[in-house]
Amino acid sequence: MRTSIATVSLSGALTEKLTAAARAGFDGVEVFENDLLASPLTPEEIRARCADLGLSIDLYQPMRDIEAVPPDEFQRNLRRAEHKFRLMERLGADTVLVCSSVSPHAVDDDALAAFQLRRLAELADGFGIRVAYEALAWGRHVSTYDHAWRIVEAADHPALGTCLDSFHILARDSDPRALEGIAEIPGEKIFFLQLADAPLMAMDVLQWSRHHRCFPGQGGFDIAGFLRQVIKAGYQGPLSLEVFNDVFRQAEAGPTAVDAQRSLLVLQESVGLTAPPAPVVPTGVAFAELVSPDVEPVSELLAALGFTRTARHRGKPVDLWQQGEARVLLNTGPGARRDGTQLAAVGLESPDPAGAAKRAEALLAPVLPRRRTPEDVPLDAVAAPDGTELFFCATGRPGLPDWTSDFDPADPADPTDPAGPTGPTGPADTTDPTEPAPGGIHRIDHLALTQPWHQFDEAALFHRSVLGLGALESVDVADPYGLLRSRAVTNADGSVRIALGVGPAPSADDGDRAQHIALATDDLVTAARRFRAAGGRLLAIPANYYDDLAARYEFADGELETFRALGILYDRDADGAFRHCYTETIGRVFFELVQRDPGHRGYGARNAPVRLAAQHVRRPVR
Template sequence: MRKSIATVSVSGTLAEKLHAIAAAGFDGVEIFENDLIASPLSPEEVRARAADLGLGIDLYQPLRDFEAVPAEVLAGNLRRAERKFDLMRRLGADLLLVCSSVSPDGIGDDDLAAEHLHLLADRAARHGIRIAYEALAWGRHVSDYLHAWRVVQLAGHPNLGTCLDSFHILSRGSDPIGIEAIPGDKIFFLQLADAPRLAMDVLQWSRHYRCFPGQGGFDVAGLVTHVLKAGYQGPLSLEVFNDVFRQADTGRTAKDAMRSLLALEEAVGLAPQIPPPVIPTGFAFAELTVSESEPTGSEPEPTGSESGPGDTDGDRLRDLLAALGFARTGRHAAKPVELWEQRDARILLNTTGTESAPERAASVPQSPPEPAAAAPESTRVAPALAALGLESPDPAGSAARARSLLAPVLPRERGPDEAALDAIAAPDGTRLFFCRTDRPGPLGHPGLSDHPGQRDQAGLPGDVRRASWVGDFGPREPVAGPVSHIDHVALTQPLHHFDEAALFYRGVLGLRPLPSLELPDPYGLLRSKAMASDDGAVRMVLNIARVGGQHVPWQHIALACDDLVTTARGLRDARPDLLLPIPANYYDDLEARHDVPPELRELGLLYDRDEHGEFLHLYTITVGRVFFELVQRLGGYRGYGAGNAPVRLAVQHAGTRG
């Protein structure tokens, strides 16, 4: 279907908005009045700019407080409307949104409202303009979509129809099934927005917290299904007022918006061109970028201490990995990358240490108007979690799915003997590789190369031979140990892209999100959202921290253990310096709340429980931005020990503050 978006949904000047919206692939826009008023472009110039960009102007909005007013007010309102008709003629727009009145002048009389709207539609008709009347959820007299439709019916003018808005309908708890009672050709427009479920004043909710479909708690797809059944043929148009999107990069937000509409089309059965999701079946590896030359430890170095080779972050990470039972099983044939393994847990140590995210982003193919679209906002400081390998039953299918949902596909520079890996960039700049660790050799799927479209050519390119990525590290021996695999990874998201990231992982990887949590940090709040595949094989935690200047955006890798009590005892004996100390006060409280064995206190293990089971975990010290967690899930526990995160954060902050 035709896809549109209201200019208010993204940041920037009107010209910037139009460019970004076109670049994201939209067909049309709703011009939000305030965007036009503040623009130096004349309506004629806006019209020409949009046309040059291939965008139609599908709606001009809004005319407010028009209908059901006393006679003396009506004259002024009609005069105002005539001015807007002139404007729309210059703009080349032929559909005007009229919102139900919120004015104290408004009269609660449907016949009067219908009479005035008939008058308006009649005037509009002379200009070739149509009127779409919409019930605002906080409208003074008309606040329900079926009420607005009744007024439209009463008015009975061919140039008057209704506009449906998913936020106004779903925020009031109205049942959208009634939409099917409206003839499709009288639904002149459909505006779509999602929102988190918040118990707050609906006007504030609407003005500040709307988000794109799939990012909130509303069943927007269900509503669209009813609209399609009614026979609606117009555009799917996003209209989102969001304090965060207002501040975010225009191009990114426009792409995020388009991704949301593509996923919505898929959900209502309208997008057969999107390849189906390929759910990852586990973590193949996590890649840490470290610098060998400049240690960036969290503890300040004593003044005058000699910085020998044993002091680099790389060495500190190697020491930590070895203490946790990992062994270095190989080195990359062509790159300064080490493979560390323990059973099915694999960590890559990339010791180039110089690869910053902006450099990575620069190598991502971009459409010209948005060169920074994939660049994360925070500069990466090594050591950092730079990449994840995800086991995919169909790596090329995973990448194709990602690309169709507008994920930047990363070109790989590789030697003639290296394995081809399909990789994309996540919204925070983390690279995601789709792998089949257990399946070396040709697979029949050529890798995505630097030249999108190449894989669609007939025949297979010359380098189709796909070896398992581990082959690049030479012959390896299995490593036994207490750690069986990566349980989950926790990534810190840029402040402005939390909702985008959640939709990205949900859409691209098919992970299911849990509700967001807010956890206290000594210097702010941590917002956290866990996402997992249905079988729990891939679990990710997306965090954003709203904290003051001192914040370090920590990332971590949680490793699953078979018997954490024994493992913890061994670590406590051998390398207590590597474990994050847990305050005794934590155990005083834990033991007051639960009947737990005294060894938890003795070993510094943290504890949680949910309705499915129990959870034991511990944290290591931090090297740079990165630390490890050892976890054991008992009896089907599904959480992440989030209740213990505030204690962890407090101890970590204390460590960075000496």
């Protein structure tokens, strides 16, 4: 179906909004009246701009407080409407949204409402304009879609139809049975369809609508179930997003428009209107790539964690450090010096790398060049909303391009290699790096990526829709200097887990956003001790924390003292325990060591305030 977006959903001047909508692939826009009033462009110039951009103007909105009023007020309303119809003629818009009245002068009289709306439609008809009447959830007398439709039906004029808005309908009653009446409305009388999702909140519906709407799939409404009813009715118009959101108002219009379009692509897929390439769910983490100008401290840290530098990229200053199935690439190329130490890319094991990339591309993820140099193995990769590069990998799988083919085994005799094969701190490890020692690292447990403030909700939708991951509930975490939010996305067996985080406020310097790599071990105490023995420093956790653990749980003799000595944090639920500890931070990045009982699905959120406070103290223990 055609896609459209209300200009109020995007930030900036009207021309910025239009450009962003067109670039994101929308077919049309709803022109929000205030955006037009604030624009220095004439209606004719706006019309021409839209035409240049390939956008139709699908709706002019809103017209308020028109119907069911005393005659003299209705005459003034008709005068006002006529002005707007003339404007719409200049603008080239043929449908106007009329919201059910909230005026204190409106009376509860459906016959009067129908009579006056018919008069309005007659007037509109003379201008070739259609009137789409919508029930606001907080309308004074008309607040449900079926009530609005009964009035439209009674008015019985070809230029009068109804507009359905998913927010107004689902915010009042999300019972699927309540939606069945939609399919009974003749499709041609549904003049317009506005879509917005929202997080499920028990709050005043007007405030909820004005500040917390979001794109389909970002909230808690069953937009797909709603849309199915509308399609069943025979609706043929555009799918149009009308989202009032405090965050989107501040965010750049370009990325927001892309996120918006993606939400409609996913929605259309979910109701079977389109069939983009199916999601290819990743089956593991192939690697995490750090870029860093500080090769020495990062190498020392990796070595102390038990990693071995096993290979070096043939053409670039990128080392592969490995332990069990955990692989970390350390890239010290030109980008490193610019951005400081950060987690720049993630390799995801994919059953079908090319298919995963096609899915991502179909859902508007920026596709990255397959070959960085002519010699490289071609790799499918896209950029996540936070800029992290996601590589779809087939590590060691015959018949598929293997990223490890770009790497040569590390050569201890190579004089150009500053670190040597095992890093500066340890002797050469002669064991097979894929066979971790006791207390060794088996794999990457999860990656934690702090998202740009304006794109937190979008990041979850991206990972769900593009990668086919499932999203857990969002949790609040108290940092000493503000509340953080975190939401994990994961595949079914937990072999891919990404914790998406967001800070308490937009930061001028996105570069201070923390990232971490959590490494899985079967024996955290041994792992932590080995790390310390190898010169690693663990984050100091206050003694008070362990006194509280003692109050909450019973531990085997000496266990708590061990945890205390090492800075190991502990959490437990019905599915088992979660033990974890943290390294120091280099640039934006630190490591976590994790011992997770098989059934445990958490990330230590309960301990996060203590960890965050300790990181602010920045007083590492040895």
